[in-house]
Amino acid sequence: MTERVCVGAIAGAFGVRGEVRLKSFTSQPNDIAAYAPLYTEDGSRSFTVRLTRPVTGGLGARLSGVETREQAEALKGVTLWADRDKLPALPDDEFYxxxxxxxxxxxxxxxxxxxxxxxxxxxxxxxxxxxxxxxxxxxxxxxxxxxxxxxxxxxxxxxxxxxxxxx
Structure with a gap:
């Protein structure tokens, strides 16, 4: 088993102040913020997450360290990973x-x-x-x-x- 599990991806910038459009892969989309800090796949960056509003195709979110639209756009396509120990235990017939x-x-x-x-x-x-x-x-x-x-x-x-x- 891996130490981290992919829980979402950044779909692009939303607005002009560094907000991102976030795609959540969790069963309850809003739960993604509770699993922070979230990491890039290579672990080189981590983010705290504050959900701001529902948006078309996902959730609006503020990520720590992302202040401008350009910074948000640069993260488009980045997957977000949570530590496995922050995720809920699954029933016997469900799997990550x-x-x-x-x-x-x-x-x-x-x-x-x-x-x-x-x-x-x-x-x-x-x-x-x-x-x-x-x-x-x-x-x-x-x-x-x-x-x-x-x-x-x-x-x-x-x-x-x-x-x-x-x-």
Missing amino acids: HADLIGLSVHDTGGALLGKVRAIYDHGAGDILEIHGPGRRRVLLLPFTRAFVPTVDLAAGRIVADPPDEQE
Whole structure:
């Protein structure tokens, strides 16, 4: 498990006084401010967060050390990471995306399908992107109990029951 988890991203500047448009990846978007300080992915910068108002596509926020529109614009696309110990514990059937990436994926017979490379959420539920040796195509698998009956973080393994593939 990683020490930090990605909880948001800066979508750009908002206004002229250094406010940013913040995309929150937390289940309750406003909770992102409670997990501060938030760090850049490389850990080189940290920010305290004060939410200011809802804005189209996210939240308006003031970040410590960001005073001008130019400074806010320079942060566009930066992901924000929180220390894992500030995040809530999850129920047994929920997982942080960061914990799933890199896990090996085996079918119900034990054959290796590959490893989780990414997780996508386009609004209808999470999709696992699985890459593996000898695969000509990426396997995209809905992250539901029907297709992923077992996730064993301690063993670093996922058991999946993918639909039949046509390669």
